[in-house]
Structures are given as structure tokens and as C-alpha cells.
Amino acid sequence: MRTMRGIVWLPILFAVAGMGWGGDALDAARSEVDKATRQKTAWDGPTSGPKLLPGKSVIYIAGDMKNGGILGVLDGFKEAVDAAGWSLDILDGGGSVKDQLAALNQAIAKKPDAVIIGGWNPNVARIPLKKAREEGIQLVAWHAWPSPGPLPEFDIFYNVTTDSNDVARVAALYAVIRANGKAKAVIFTDSLYQIALDKANAMRSVIEKFAGSQVLEFVDTPISDTSNRMPPMTFSLLQKYGDDYQYSLAINDIYFDFMAASLRTAGKKGDGAPFNISAGDGSITAYQRIRKGEYQAATVPEPLNLHGWQLLDETNRALAGQPPSGYVTPVHLVTPENIQFDGGPRDIFDPQNNYRGEYKKIWGIR
Numbered sequence: 001m002r003t004m005r006g007i008v009w010l011p012i013l014f015a016v017a018g019m020g021w022g023g024d025a026l027d028a029a030r031s032e033v034d035k036a037t038r039q040k041t042a043w044d045g046p047t048s049g050p051k052l053l054p055g056k057s058v059i060y061i062a063g064d065m066k067n068g069g070i071l072g073v074l075d076g077f078k079e080a081v082d083a084a085g086w087s088l089d090i091l092d093g094g095g096s097v098k099d100q101l102a103a104l105n106q107a108i109a110k111k112p113d114a115v116i117i118g119g120w121n122p123n124v125a126r127i128p129l130k131k132a133r134e135e136g137i138q139l140v141a142w143h144a145w146p147s148p149g150p151l152p153e154f155d156i157f158y159n160v161t162t163d164s165n166d167v168a169r170v171a172a173l174y175a176v177i178r179a180n181g182k183a184k185a186v187i188f189t190d191s192l193y194q195i196a197l198d199k200a201n202a203m204r205s206v207i208e209k210f211a212g213s214q215v216l217e218f219v220d221t222p223i224s225d226t227s228n229r230m231p232p233m234t235f236s237l238l239q240k241y242g243d244d245y246q247y248s249l250a251i252n253d254i255y256f257d258f259m260a261a262s263l264r265t266a267g268k269k270g271d272g273a274p275f276n277i278s279a280g281d282g283s284i285t286a287y288q289r290i291r292k293g294e295y296q297a298a299t300v301p302e303p304l305n306l307h308g309w310q311l312l313d314e315t316n317r318a319l320a321g322q323p324p325s326g327y328v329t330p331v332h333l334v335t336p337e338n339i340q341f342d343g344g345p346r347d348i349f350d351p352q353n354n355y356r357g358e359y360k361k362i363w364g365i366r
Contacts, residue, residue, distance in 0.1 A: 025181075025210070026180070026181050029176055032170065032173060033170060033174050033177055036170045036300075036331050036332055037332075037333050037334075038338075039338070039341050040303075040330075040332060040351040040353055041351070041352050041353055042353055043353040043354060043355060044330070045310070045325070045355065046313070046325040046326075047361075048362060049316070049325060049363075050317055050320035050322045051364040052084055052316055053316055053319050055086070055087075056086045056087075056114065056315075056316075057087045057088075057089075057112040057114075058088050058089075058114045058115070059088070059090070059110060059112045059116070060077060060089070060090050060091070061091045061093055061100065061103045061104060061107055061120070062074060062090065062092050062093055062118045063095065063100060063118055063119035063120030064092070064094060064119070064120075064224060066224070067095075067119060067252075067254065067281075068284065068285070069280065069282075069283065069302065070119040070143075072304030072348060073119070073143075073305075074090065075304070076306060076308020077116065078308070079356070080308055080309045080311070080359070081312060083365065084312060084316075084365070086312075089107075089110065089112070093118075095223070095224035096224070100124065100125070101124065101125055104128050104132075107132075108128060108132050108135065112137060113137070113319060114137060114139070114140060114315045114319065115137055116140055116141065116142065116311055117142070117156065118142055118143075119142055119144070120144065120193075121144065122145070122151065122156060123154070123194070126154060129154050130155055132155070133155040138157055138318040139154070139156045140157050140160070140315045140318060141156050141160065142160045142161065142311055143159075143161050143195055144159050144195075145195060146161075146164040146165065146198040146199070147159070147161070147165075148161045148162070148163060148328045149324070149328075150324060157315075157317075157318040157324060158314040158324040158325075160310050160314060161307075162329050162330070163331065164198055164202070164279075165198065165199070165202045166330075166331040167199065167279050167302075168198075168199040168202035168203045168206075168251075168279045168300075169202055169206050170279075170300050170331050170333050171249055171277050171298070171333075172207055172249060173206060174277055174335070175275070175277055176210050178275065178297070179212075179213070179247070181211075181213065182210075182212035183207060183214075184241075184244050184246045184247065185203075185214070185216060185246065186215075186216050186217045186237055186241075186248050187200050187203055187207075187215060187217070187249045187250070188219045188221065188248065188251065188255045189218070189219070189250075189251050190220065190221065190222050190223045190252075191220045192222060192223075193223075196223070196251040199251045200249075203249045203279060204218060217240075217241075219233070219237075221233065223254055226254050226258050227258050229258075230255060230257075230258035230259055230262070231258055231259075231261065231262045232262075234263060234266075235265075238263075238268075245273070246274055246275065247273070247274055247275050247276075247277065248276040249278075249279065250277075251280050252279075252281055253278040253283040253285065253296075253299055254283070256289065256296050260295040270293050271293040276289075276295055277296075277297055277299070278298070278299040280299075280300060280301075281299070281301060281302060282300070282301015282302065282304070282348060283348075284348060287334070287347035287348065288347055290334060290335070291336070291339050291347070293336060297336075298333060298334060298335045299334050300332065300334070301332060301348070302329065302349070303329055303349055303351050303355075304348060304349070306329065306350070306351060306355045307329070309359050310325070310359075312359075313325060313359055313362065313363075334349060
């Protein structure tokens with residue numbers, strides 16, 4: 001059980017499992033999904049912390065600048081850096097371990113005050129990360145690991161993320177309740193990233209717990225090559241499973257960026273099966289598809305801009321020698337029914353809870 005300012009968040013799977021996997025389980029699933037679709041207007045994050053340290057330098061190493069989630073967080077981080085008056089360099093990890101390591105070594109050589117690990121696996125970089133800390137560089141991360149919080153095994157002060165298991169469970173439960181307990185799904189993941197593999201396994205666990213539901217196939221294909229792989233793979237899955245292919249569950253919206261043309265060519269309607277549901281990010285293109293009813297039914301977005309501001313707050317806490325805030329944003333689900341208040345003019349999930357003002361208040365700036 002996790003608590004935040006008096007609110008208790010029960011893991012969805014436990015709530016459902018405790019009621020069995022029949023009609024009561026479906027009722028529990030509907031209740032959890034309903035909670036996840038509600039508008040986010042109240043600030044539930046930190047209200048105190050160290051004042052802003054002036055003149056700090058930070059390097060953001062993006063796992064892959066083609067990834068919409070990483071870019072969304074970077075946009076928020078840029079906003080926060082500008083507000084703080086800090087300096088920022090950005091390096092692109094290019095979606096490969098080799099380029100991510102090269103970027104990290106380049107960052108260490110520049111001797112910034114802090115380095116942000118932007119959406120890539122620190123397990124491949126234990127030695128240079130240790131070197132960075134030995135040289136006095138603070139390390140803060142976004143989506144470096146499936147769970148939020150400090151990562152002492154990688155010398156990382158705090159990993160900012162929504163709980164990936166909660167995100168995955170809500171996505172899978174939405175498929176189950178849409179199908180009245182009988183969802184037949186293909187799951188897409190990328191085992192290069194531990195967070196992606198864990199989310200996919202969590203979705204599979206939910207689907208397999210309902211007797212009438214089935215995982216047709218567990219597809220491990222790299223995010224970095226979705227543009228080439230997804231079009232022919234979509235045709236192959238349609239041919240292999242026919243009408244049984246009812247749902248797609250993916251760990252990231254980017255998989256669906258390259259499915260629409262194939263589904264359209266195959267004669268599938270934009271608002272029909274297979275219903276595409278993403279457990280991650282909530283990209284602009286995903287919002288557009290959901291809004292128009294074109295080949296995506298839902299996404300579980302993260303408040304990417306907010307996470308960018310939290311990254312700076314956690315970095316300031318690290319540099320000030322203070323503990324992390326411990327803040328974990330609650331899971332949220334976007335569907336055609338609630339996208340009108342969750343999308344906003346920029347088609348991203350940006351909670352209207354004054355998080356920018358709340359962080360500035362903590363930092364003592366305007």
C-alpha cells in the first residue's frame with residue numbers, strides 16, 4: 001500500500017484479485033478504471049522543500065529523441081530550467097546502448113552539476129554512472145526503472161515515473177471491461193527496456209487472470225524500429241488471428257503510429273477492432289487518434305510536462321543535500337469520453353492543478 005498526503009492508493013491488481021475473477025472482479029475493474037478517468041485538478045504533490053540553488057548546470061541525456069514521451073518530459077524540463085535560470089545541454093542517446101554510453105561519457109567530461117537520465121536503462125552504464133557520482137555530479141532520472149524512487153544501485157538520486165505496474169494494469173483492465181471480461185489481445189513490448197518488459201508482463205498477468213480473456217501473442221519488437229516493423233507485422237497478425245484479434249496492448253503509443261495505414265488497407269474501421277490501447281506516454285499523435293476515433297481507443301498518459309518540473313525539483317533537492325520528495329503521480333486513463341478535458345489545446349495530458357505555481361512556491365521564485 002502506498003500513501004500520499006492522506007490518500008491511499010491500492011494497487012489495482014490486488015483490489016481485483018481480492019474479489020475473485022468473476023462478475024465481482026469486473027465490477028471492481030470498472031470502479032478502478034472510472035477512478036483513473038477522472039479529471040486531475042487538485043495538487044497532490046510536495047508543498048515544501050529547499051529553496052532554489054542559483055546558477056546550476058544540467059545535461060539531459062535523452063534515450064532517443066524520436067520518442068514522444070522523452071521529448072514531452074524534456075519540454076517540461078526546459079520550462080523549469082528557464083524558470084530557474086539554470087543552464088541546460090541536451091544530448092541524444094539515439095535509441096542504442098552505444099550512443100547512450102557515448103552521450104553519458106561526453107556529459108561527464110563537461111562536468112555539469114547534474115545529469116538527467118532521460119528514458120534509458122542505467123543497467124548498461126553502472127561504471128560511468130559511478131564515475132559521475134565520484135566526480136560530484138548528481139544523477140536524476142525519468143523512466144530509468146519501472147518503479148519510482150531512489151535507485152542506489154545505480155547511484156541515481158530519484159527516478160521520476162508513474163508506477164509502471166499501475167499504468168499497465170489500468171490499460172489491460174480497460175480492455176477487459178470493454179470486452180465484458182472476454183478480451184483477446186496482442187501485447188507489444190521492447191525487452192531492451194526493463195520498464196517496457198515489466199509493463200508488458202503486468203498487462204499479460206491481468207488478461208490471463210480473467211478466464212474469458214486471452215493473450216494471443218506476446219510480441220517483442222524494438223521501439224527504435226517500429227516504423228519498419230509494424231506495418232508488415234500488423235498484416236501478419238490480422239492474417240494469423242482474423243476476428244480473434246480484438247485488442248492491441250502496447251507499452252508505448254509509438255507502436256500505433258505505424259499501424260493505422262495497414263489497418264485501413266485491411267478494411268478495418270478506425271473505431272472498430274482491433275482496439276488499440278497504450279500503457280504509456282500519451283503522445284500528441286495518440287491524442288489525435290483517440291479524439292478522431294481513428295485506430296486508437298485509449299492511452300494511459302503520464303503528465304510529461306509535470307514530470308519535467310519534478311525532475312528539476314528533485315535535482316535541486318539532490319544538490320541541496322536534501323532527501324527526494326517521494327512524489328508519485330497517480331495513474332490516469334484517457335478515452336474518447338474524457339479527452340475533451342484532458343487534452344487541452346496541445347493534445348497532451350497536462351493536469352490543471354497549478355503544478356508550475358506549486359513548484360515555484362517551493363523554490364521561492366515567481
